[in-house]
Amino acid sequence: xxxxxxxxxxxxxxxxxxxxxxxxxxxxxxxxxxxxxxxxxxxxxxxxxxxxxxxxxxxxxxxxxxxxxxxxxxxxxxxxxxxxxxxxxxxxxxxxxxxxxxxxxxxxxxxxxxxxxxxxxxxxxxxxxxxxxxxxxxxxxxxxxxxxxxxxxxxxxxxxxxxxxxxxxxxxxxxxxxxxxxxxxxxxxxxxxxxxxxxxxxxxxxxxxxxxxxxx
Amino acid sequence: xxxxxxxxxxxxxxxxxxxxxxxxxxxxxxxxxxxxxxxxxxxxxxxxxxxxxxxxxxxxxxxxxxxxxxxxxxxxxxxxxxxxxxxxxxxxxxxxxxxxxxxxxxxxxxxxxxxxxxxxxxxxxxxxxxxxxxxxxxxxxxxxxxxxxxxxxxxxxxxxxxxxxxxxxxxxxxxxxxxxxxxxxxxxxxxxxxxxxxxxxxxxxxxxxxxxxxxx
DNA sequence: CCAAAAGTGTTAGGAGTACACCCATGG
DNA sequence: CCATGGGTGTACTCCTAACACTTTTGG
Numbered sequence: 001x002x003x004x005x006x007x008x009x010x011x012x013x014x015x016x017x018x019x020x021x022x023x024x025x026x027x028x029x030x031x032x033x034x035x036x037x038x039x040x041x042x043x044x045x046x047x048x049x050x051x052x053x054x055x056x057x058x059x060x061x062x063x064x065x066x067x068x069x070x071x072x073x074x075x076x077x078x079x080x081x082x083x084x085x086x087x088x089x090x091x092x093x094x095x096x097x098x099x100x101x102x103x104x105x106x107x108x109x110x111x112x113x114x115x116x117x118x119x120x121x122x123x124x125x126x127x128x129x130x131x132x133x134x135x136x137x138x139x140x141x142x143x144x145x146x147x148x149x150x151x152x153x154x155x156x157x158x159x160x161x162x163x164x165x166x167x168x169x170x171x172x173x174x175x176x177x178x179x180x181x182x183x184x185x186x187x188x189x190x191x192x193x194x195x196x197x198x199x200x201x202x203x204x205x206x207x208x209x210x211x212x213x214x215x216x
Numbered sequence: 217x218x219x220x221x222x223x224x225x226x227x228x229x230x231x232x233x234x235x236x237x238x239x240x241x242x243x244x245x246x247x248x249x250x251x252x253x254x255x256x257x258x259x260x261x262x263x264x265x266x267x268x269x270x271x272x273x274x275x276x277x278x279x280x281x282x283x284x285x286x287x288x289x290x291x292x293x294x295x296x297x298x299x300x301x302x303x304x305x306x307x308x309x310x311x312x313x314x315x316x317x318x319x320x321x322x323x324x325x326x327x328x329x330x331x332x333x334x335x336x337x338x339x340x341x342x343x344x345x346x347x348x349x350x351x352x353x354x355x356x357x358x359x360x361x362x363x364x365x366x367x368x369x370x371x372x373x374x375x376x377x378x379x380x381x382x383x384x385x386x387x388x389x390x391x392x393x394x395x396x397x398x399x400x401x402x403x404x405x406x407x408x409x410x411x412x413x414x415x416x417x418x419x420x421x422x423x424x425x426x427x428x429x430x431x432x
Numbered sequence: 433c434c435a436a437a438a439g440t441g442t443t444a445g446g447a448g449t450a451c452a453c454c455c456a457t458g459g
Numbered sequence: 460c461c462a463t464g465g466g467t468g469t470a471c472t473c474c475t476a477a478c479a480c481t482t483t484t485g486g
Contacts, residue, residue, distance in 0.1 A: 010268050013227045013298075013309050052226050052307060056298035080296040080311050082229070082272035091268060093229050095296045095309075149365070164465075181467070182449065205456040205465045380438075397440070398476065420437045421483040 014094040015060045016047030016132065018078065018139035019070065021119065022156050022172045023103040027143075028119040029136055030068060031128065038088050039129035043120070045136070047094065060097040068117065074100040074155035079138050086131045098139040100155040147173055154192075154212045162200050162207040163187070230310040231276045232263030232348065234294065234355035235286065237335065238372050238388045239319035243359075244335040245352055246284060247344065254304045255345035259336070261352070263310065276313040284333065290316040290371035295354050302347045314355040316371040363389055370408075370428045378416050378423040379403070 019030035031043035046067040050059040057075065064070045075097055082093040120126060122140050125133065147153055153169055167183045187193060192213050199206035235246035247259035262283040266275040272293065280286045291313055298309040336342060338356050341349065363369055369385055383399050403409060408429050415422035 011227070011229045011266060013229060050227060050298065050309070053300050055300065056296065056309070077295065079293065080272060082266065082311065084269050084271065093266070093272070093309075093311075095298065162465085179449070179451080180465090181451085184466080185468095186448085201457090202464080203458060204463045205458095207465055378438085395476070395478085396438090397478085400439080401441095402475085417484090418437080419485060420435085421439085421485095423438060 011091045011093055013050045014047055014092055015050060015056060015063055016045040016094050016096050016135060017060050017064050017075070018045060018096065018098040018136055019064065019068065019073075019101060020098060020122075020139065020143060020156075021101050021103050022169050023119065025168060025172050026121040026123075027140065027172050027175075028121050029125070029139075031118060031120055031126070032067060033116040033118075034129060042129040043118075043126050044129040045096075045132045046117075050095075056095050057097075060095075060099075064099060070099070070101055078135070078142060081131060081135060083131065094135075096135045096138065098142060100143075100153075102156055102158055144174060160196060160198065160209040160211050162209060164207060166210070227307045227309055229266045230263055230308055231266060231272060231279055232261040232310045232312050232351060233276055233280050233291070234261060234312065234314040234352055235280065235284065235289075235317060236314060236338075236355060236359060236372075237317050237319050238385050239335065241384060241388050242337040242339075243356065243388050243391075244337050245341070245355075247334060247336055247342070248283060249332040249334075250345060258345040259334075259342050260345040261312075261348045262333075266311075272311050273313075276311075276315075280315060286315070286317055292358075294351070294358060297347060297351060299347065310351075312351045312354065314358060316359075316369075318372055318374055359389060360391075376412060376414065376425040376427050378425060380423060382426070 021028050021030070030046065032046050034040050034042055034044050046063055048059075048063045048067070050056060051062075054062065056077065060075055060077075064073065064075070076099075078096040078098050080093060080095045084091055086092065086094075122136060125136070128136070147170060153166070153173065156169055157165060163184055164180075166187065167178060167180065170183070171177055193210045194213055196209045196211055198209045200209055237244050237246070246262065248262050250256050250258055250260050262279055264275075264279045264283070266272060267278075270278065273291065276291055276293075280289065280291070292315075294312040294314050296309060296311045300307055302308065302310075338352060341352070344352070363386060369382070369389065372385055373381060379400055380396075382403065383394060383396065386399070387393050409426045410429055412425045412427055414425045416425055
């Protein structure tokens, strides 16, 4: 920012977004199959170039909307990757984001150079282009950490949900099982949940539905 | 990364480094007085453009060395700031880093456009250019959090130090006082410290010197 | 012997963890 | 009446936090 003004026109800036969801008891990431070189046919994270007059956050939201039709999601900057060799086309610095979406909420519109898209379990990834496997790893770690010492994960569920659903969500993200009584005691003691009067009628004993207290 | 290849030559990429130290019982940041416009005469973080063939980390190390003569320090990527209006000269995305240096270890060489440099208590900042006050705030928060749930702060002390020095360091970073007995019990129980046989002879009762177990 | 900083244990409360049974419903 | 998932309490351990006096040295 200080120092001499060497102009670095060679560097391009992109955003890439690790869209995560939990479905079928698995933590999954949204990948798009590339229709163009390089890595044509391989899967990659949604993302694209940052435009001249938008913030980085705005670029991430825009790409997410354009490439996957996903809107109104939780989005957080993750880390910036800038190895000179990370993109064979030239020098590209990418600001990685991660997003959380409720299961079954992504229309998955294919973009111009995206032949196909799909959800993949983070432990069952296909061949993924660029340094995107590393970026996905960062996102998974971040989500797990956040879940440990904040009370997140809310963004991955519908407005009303049972405690069992919430617990299964946590288990899927953390990759281990949790004690039912301890989980309920802890999550209820945070005061972040409000019990609704509705029950989920599931064929067996009805389960109470909860909602998150509208923080902010 | 996917999507159409709109070239964004307008964006420039810099690194800015929040160099932190603890001196005189205060958490301080290294600022350089700008010798050129914009914000001439104001203080700013050391930093500069990322070169064509270096990683972001390498750029941060290089700028730190060039502008302040600081070498071999702890350095970690913090966050990336990309508001289109953050730099009046044009579109500049900056990858912010923070560095930790032991007190009194920075030669503070003035760079070409840096008329002067100095350490400022993070609660007593002068007028600071760009969005650098915000970046400093991010760094201070990150350091405080890291100190809470990892056992960091090691990088801010000389190789050998007394437990009282270490405690004062923690107190300066956290901005509150800590109980001596609890602090010692906790820090010693981590096994990260090794007691040397040397004592610091300070005029009063001698204090044992400790060192950090060479992790990594 | 006085001033100054080093060094040292115990107790109480809260958080986390392990663990097993009864309940309500639909079929 | 049975199968299925919903729902509940207690005991133990460990970590944290509060709290005060003795020791060693130099002057």
